[in-house]
Amino acid sequence: MLEEREITIYDIAKYLNISAATVSRGLKNNPMISKATRKKIMDAAQVLGYQSNAFASNLRSRQTHTLGVIVPRLNSYFMSSALAGMENAANRYGYNLIIAQSLEDAEKEKRNAATMFNKRVDGLLISLSSNTQNINHLEPFFKRKIPVIFFDRVYPHNESTSVGINNFEAAYQVTKHLIDQGCKRILHLGGNVLRNVYQERLNGYRKALQDHHLSFSDKLHLTGPLSEQAGTDAARHILELAPNKRPDAVFSANDTAAVYCMLALQAAGLRIPEDIAFAGFNNDPISKVIAPNLTTVEYHGDSIGHTAATYLINHLKGISDLYATNAITLRADLVIRASSLKNKNPE
Amino acid sequence: MLEEREITIYDIAKYLNISAATVSRGLKNNPMISKATRKKIMDAAQVLGYQSNAFASNLRSRQTHTLGVIVPRLNSYFMSSALAGMENAANRYGYNLIIAQSLEDAEKEKRNAATMFNKRVDGLLISLSSNTQNINHLEPFFKRKIPVIFFDRVYPHNESTSVGINNFEAAYQVTKHLIDQGCKRILHLGGNVLRNVYQERLNGYRKALQDHHLSFSDKLHLTGPLSEQAGTDAARHILELAPNKRPDAVFSANDTAAVYCMLALQAAGLRIPEDIAFAGFNNDPISKVIAPNLTTVEYHGDSIGHTAATYLINHLKGISDLYATNAITLRADLVIRASSLKNKNPE
DNA sequence: ATTATTTTCGCAATCGGTTGCGTGTAATAA
DNA sequence: TTATTACACGCAACCGATTGCGAAAATAAT
Numbered sequence: 001m002l003e004e005r006e007i008t009i010y011d012i013a014k015y016l017n018i019s020a021a022t023v024s025r026g027l028k029n030n031p032m033i034s035k036a037t038r039k040k041i042m043d044a045a046q047v048l049g050y051q052s053n054a055f056a057s058n059l060r061s062r063q064t065h066t067l068g069v070i071v072p073r074l075n076s077y078f079m080s081s082a083l084a085g086m087e088n089a090a091n092r093y094g095y096n097l098i099i100a101q102s103l104e105d106a107e108k109e110k111r112n113a114a115t116m117f118n119k120r121v122d123g124l125l126i127s128l129s130s131n132t133q134n135i136n137h138l139e140p141f142f143k144r145k146i147p148v149i150f151f152d153r154v155y156p157h158n159e160s161t162s163v164g165i166n167n168f169e170a171a172y173q174v175t176k177h178l179i180d181q182g183c184k185r186i187l188h189l190g191g192n193v194l195r196n197v198y199q200e201r202l203n204g205y206r207k208a209l210q211d212h213h214l215s216f217s218d219k220l221h222l223t224g225p226l227s228e229q230a231g232t233d234a235a236r237h238i239l240e241l242a243p244n245k246r247p248d249a250v251f252s253a254n255d256t257a258a259v260y261c262m263l264a265l266q267a268a269g270l271r272i273p274e275d276i277a278f279a280g281f282n283n284d285p286i287s288k289v290i291a292p293n294l295t296t297v298e299y300h301g302d303s304i305g306h307t308a309a310t311y312l313i314n315h316l317k318g319i320s321d322l323y324a325t326n327a328i329t330l331r332a333d334l335v336i337r338a339s340s341l342k343n344k345n346p347e
Numbered sequence: 348m349l350e351e352r353e354i355t356i357y358d359i360a361k362y363l364n365i366s367a368a369t370v371s372r373g374l375k376n377n378p379m380i381s382k383a384t385r386k387k388i389m390d391a392a393q394v395l396g397y398q399s400n401a402f403a404s405n406l407r408s409r410q411t412h413t414l415g416v417i418v419p420r421l422n423s424y425f426m427s428s429a430l431a432g433m434e435n436a437a438n439r440y441g442y443n444l445i446i447a448q449s450l451e452d453a454e455k456e457k458r459n460a461a462t463m464f465n466k467r468v469d470g471l472l473i474s475l476s477s478n479t480q481n482i483n484h485l486e487p488f489f490k491r492k493i494p495v496i497f498f499d500r501v502y503p504h505n506e507s508t509s510v511g512i513n514n515f516e517a518a519y520q521v522t523k524h525l526i527d528q529g530c531k532r533i534l535h536l537g538g539n540v541l542r543n544v545y546q547e548r549l550n551g552y553r554k555a556l557q558d559h560h561l562s563f564s565d566k567l568h569l570t571g572p573l574s575e576q577a578g579t580d581a582a583r584h585i586l587e588l589a590p591n592k593r594p595d596a597v598f599s600a601n602d603t604a605a606v607y608c609m610l611a612l613q614a615a616g617l618r619i620p621e622d623i624a625f626a627g628f629n630n631d632p633i634s635k636v637i638a639p640n641l642t643t644v645e646y647h648g649d650s651i652g653h654t655a656a657t658y659l660i661n662h663l664k665g666i667s668d669l670y671a672t673n674a675i676t677l678r679a680d681l682v683i684r685a686s687s688l689k690n691k692n693p694e
Numbered sequence: 695a696t697t698a699t700t701t702t703c704g705c706a707a708t709c710g711g712t713t714g715c716g717t718g719t720a721a722t723a724a
Numbered sequence: 725t726t727a728t729t730a731c732a733c734g735c736a737a738c739c740g741a742t743t744g745c746g747a748a749a750a751t752a753a754t
Contacts (some may be wrong), residue, residue, distance in 0.1 A: 008740055020703045033607050034702060038707050051487070054466050055411075056740030059402040066466075073433060073647070080427035087448050091459075091576060093513050094729055096466065100411070108438075115443065119401045119413075119554055139400065257637055260390075289633045304420070364704055366734045371711060381732060403710035406739045 007050045015325050027052070055194055059122065068116030070109060070126045071197045072153070077284045079127070080302025082151065086125060088302075089309035093317075095122070095329060104225075110137040117141060123312045125305075128153040130225075147315050151263045151308040154327075161325050163308040165332035167197050170297045171204025173334045174251055174279045177295070179212045181342045183249035183277055187220045189234050189261065190253045192325040198223075200280065201253050221247075231260025237314040238276075239268050246260030247274055249340070255280035255287045255296055260292060261340070278339040298331055356395045362391050374399070405467070414659060415463030416446045417456060419474040419500070424631045426474070428648025429498065432590060433472060435649075436656035437501050440664075442469070449476040457484040470659045472652075475500040477539045478570075494662050498655040500542045501674075506673050510655040512679035517644045518551030520596055520681045521626045524642070526559045528689045530596035530624055534567045535609065537600045545570075548600050548628065566592075570668050574601055578607030586615050587622075591602055597688070602627035602634045602643055608687070609637060625686040639685030646679055 009023040014036065018025075026033045026041035033041075044050075056066045070311035071079045083099065090097050098119060102109035109129045116124060116200055117140050117198045124141055126148065136154050141148050142159055146154035154162035164343035178186050191198035199201055206216050222237065234257065238246055240332055258280035262272055279295040280287055307328060314320040356370040363385065373380045373388035382386075389396075394446065405411045409630050412436055418426045430446065437444050445466060449456035456476045464487050465472060473487055482502050488495050488504055490660075525533050535552045538545035569584065571577035581604065585593055599605035605627035608656035609619055617623055619639055627634055627643040634641035654675060661667040 006740090008742075021705080021742075021743075025703085028742095032702070037702080051465055053406070053407040055402045056709090057742075059400070059406055059740080060713090060742045064402075075424070075427040077422065077424075080422040080430075082429075083446070084421040084448060087446065091447065091455075096444050096445050096447070096462065098445070099430075099434065100438065112438075113456040114398075118399050119443065163753055181739085257630075263636070285603075286633050286636045289610070289636045291638050307418060310713080326695055353710085357710075367711075369733055369734075370715075371713085372733085374711095379732070380737095384732080398709055403739090404712075406710085407712045409739080 006053070008049050008053070009050070011048060012041060012044050012050060015048065015129045016040055020122035029183045034265050034283070056147075062120075063095055063123050064120050066096045066098055066119065066121050066122035067309065068119070068126075069097050070112045070116070070124070071101055071131050072104050072127060073100070074099070074101050076332050078152070078282055078299065078301040082127075082305035082308075085302035085305030085307075086309040087305075089313065091308045093310075093313045094312060095309075102132075103129065104129045106132040109332060113137045113141075117146075121146070122316050123147040123149070125149050125151060125308050127311060128155060128195060133194070147312055149312050151304050153197055155196070158326065159323060161311065162177055162325075162327040163304055163311065164197070165172070165299060165304075166205070166329050167200035167234075167332075168204040170281070170332045170334070171201035171224065171251070172208045173204075174204045174281070174295070174297060175208035176212070177334060177336065178249045178251060178277055178279060179208065179214065180342060181273075181277060181340055183342075184249055185220060186214070186249040187222065187246045187247035188251050189226070189230070189240070189257050190221065190223050191226050192223065198253055205251060207238065208291075220247055226257040227254055228260045230266045231262075234262045235264030235268070246276070249273075249278070250276060251279045253281050255284035255294060258296075259286050259290045260295070273338070273340055273342050277342060283335055287337070290339070291346055295337045295340035296335050297332050298335050300330065303330055353395045354395050354398070355400070357398070358395060358399060359388060359391050362395065364561060370485070383635035387513065389605060406619075409467075411467050412441055413443045413468050414443055414445050414468065414656065415460075415466070415468035415471045415473075416473070417446055417463070418446070419451050419476050421446070421448045425499070425567060425629055425646065425648040429474075429652030429655075432649035432652030432654075433656040434652075436653045437662065440657075440660045442656075442660060446609050449479075451478065452486070453475045453479040458487075460484045464493075468493070469663050469667065470494045470496070472496050472498060472655050472659060474498050474646055475502060476516050477542055478616060480541070483673045494659055496655050496659050498651050499618070500544055509660065509674045510651055510658065511544070511569070511615075511674075511676065512646060512651075513676050514547035515551040515554070517628070517679045518548035518598070518600075519555045520551075521628070521642075521644060522552045523559070524683065525596045525598060525624055525626060525679060526555065528596075528624060528687055531561060532567060532583070532594045533561075533596040533598055534569065535592035535598050535600075536573070536577070536604050538573050539566065539570065545600055550600060551654050555666075567586075567594055573604040575603055575607045576607075578604035581607045582611030582615070585612065596620075596625070597623060600625045602630050602631035602641060605641055605643075606633050606637045609641070611688045618686055620685070624689060630682055634684070637686075642684045642687035643682050644679050645682050647677065649675055 012023045013020040022033060023041055026038045087097055093266045102112060106129055109132055138148055146161040151163045154164055190202050193199040207217050222234055236255040250261060258278055262278055272278055278294060280294050283296045283298040287296045356367045359370045360367040362685055369380060370388055373385045434444055447459040449459060453476050456479055484593040485495055498510045537549050540546040556563050569581055605625055619625055625639050625641060630643045632644040634643045671684055
């Protein structure tokens with residue numbers, strides 16, 4: 001079988017007896033080239049089966065049309081939705097995504113960032129790993145003015161934009177809802193407060209307690225990875241408390257932990273929401289499957305991803321100025337379901 | 348603020364009074380260069396803050412160290428797990444992933460493939476969209492000997508390898524299990540048979556029926572997108588049947604449809620598994636949350652992704668020969684849970 | 695017909711590593 | 725000491741597209 005050689009603009013040039021420069025311009029519909037030759041070039045490219053070489057192009061033009069994306073993990077509902085949203089936006093504008101996961105490890109996140117930088121991504125979209133302490137590893141991007149957008153798990157930085165929701169407000173609403181349902185001892189199952197999303201949810205929870213004259217107690221605040229195991233562990237913790245010390249509600253910072261906590265408590269004979277009400281965060285598919293359905297915060301991963309990517313691309317195209325915008329906040333709505341409805345008639 | 352210029356190997360060369368060629372080799376730990384100079388080069392690179400330019404490198408070496416991945420959609424549990432597995436493998440060997448989704452649209456899949464080709468990915472990992480009829484759009488890859496690996500939704504092709512599970516066998520086991528539980532009218536909720544996974548699951552189901560002297564009926568075979576809605580629709584269909592015509596079991600080709608079918612039937616008062624047993628496919632997180640827990644087939648997305656990517660990379664490195672291997676089949680195990688247990692003591 | 699203007703296109707340098715081949719030097723053998 | 729060999733490194737072409745600048749061709753103006 002014949003080893004096929006790469007077709008280049010030089011082949012087209014030779015084929016048409018014109019220069020490569022003209023071909024290059026013609027291929028990009030540069031008006032400097034007459035319509036007639038442009039058409040000839042296009043046709044010849046078609047005939048010869050020309051495929052542009054992105055490297056040569058990138059090397060010279062210094063644009064990759066590629067966006068880097070770093071996420072804590074790929075296989076969570078929220079993240080994969082965010083990626084789907086980004087991919088959609090990127091695809092629409094002719095951009096590609098290089099995706100890497102940090103697996104919640106700051107070191108891996110650093111390495112990922114370095115690789116992205118070397119691959120000369122035009123911009124970076126990042127959601128921080130749970131134990132990332134600072135963003136020194138993003139300095140190369142800032143120095144070279146490569147735009148960085150944080151999404152979901154953001155970091156305050158005045159040369160980049162953040163896209164997310166108002167976690168404080170959402171958590172406040174969740175907690176207020178539980179209080180309105182008559183709950184007085186609300187346990188909060190939170191994540192690592194190094195990440196804004198968990199810190200802000202905790203703050204919203206505390207503020208709601210305070211505004212309703214309920215005291216905050218360390219005993220009612222558990223912190224962990226919000227995994228299935230963490231949910232189960234939280235249930236064990238609750239069951240070990242003296243019945244009169246038990247919380248009458250749980251507000252978990254994600255649905256996974258909430259659901260596994262519910263399952264374990266139900267297995268131990270507790271009734272939800274009668275004995276203990278529940279609320280989660282994320283509106284993960286499992287929240288609609290668990291019985292009773294879980295009250296949660298609707299949190300559109302795809303919107304966040306789509307918005308973040310679109311914004312980044314607009315900036316790259318000079319349509320909008322990234323540095324003028326510090327943060328973009330998307331809607332997040334409380335979704336009330338049976339797991340928290342103690343009153344027959346909701347407020 | 349000073350506009351920083353790019354540091355190149357020429358800068359390092361000048362800095363050390365050696366040639367760029369030596370720097371290039373030294374940076375890659377080429378043994379042709381003495382250890383001493385290699386160290387000097389490394390140190391200088393560090394001091395000057397050198398970052399390699401992947402384009403220039405790729406352009407010349409004709410290797411991108413990038414793998415293309417095309418999936419039907421990013422935000423499904425199985426796919427995001429597969430991607431996570433691939434990312435892991437790729438990262439380990441210094442490869443990156445460019446990911447695109449076809450959204451179950453053959454046209455978008457074509458465009459994705461063309462982009463990947465232009466970006467000169469070293470290899471392609473693809474899971475076909477549900478309505479892809481042929482793989483003509485992959486011809487450019489075959490022609491240029493760029494390795495292609497199909498995973499999960501594969502396509503017979505003798506110059507590329509497939510990675511997946513034995514869907515026929517798994518479906519056979521599921522069906523047999525339901526029969527062993529005493530079910531006689533088993534409805535199959537399937538996907539588009541254009542895709543091997545759904546065709547094979549259907550075949551396994553039919554073979555099991557046949558082997559156990561149960562007849563196959565078109566009325567007990569529904570085909571659809573296996574979405575939440577499809578599950579709900581299937582339930583409506585079942586409820587509209589005369590009670591004596593109703594199936595006593597449902598085998599769904601994925602968990603999502605199974606779960607939403609279950610929920611709708613339960614809402615209508617049917618008991619599971621007493622009135623109707625259920626089995627799904629995928630071992631999606633929701634299968635462990637639904638009550639009763641759903642019997643399903645464990646289907647390791649991450650293993651499939653990891654295996655496919657590792658295999659591809661090994662081929663690129665010349666360690667293994669892709670063309671010698673036609674298919675790699677991974678384990679898939681029946682996970683029996685309460686949704687199908689009609690006998691107290693399982694077989 | 696001649697000059698001015700606009701349009702269309704080509705020349706050649708450039709982006710930043712990579713690599714085949716050749717050469718000078720030092721180490722080793724004769 | 726001289727011849728041989730291995731080692732370490734440099735030269736320069738190359739990958740393929742992009743682009744500033746200048747020239748030629750086509751068109752308009754005088």
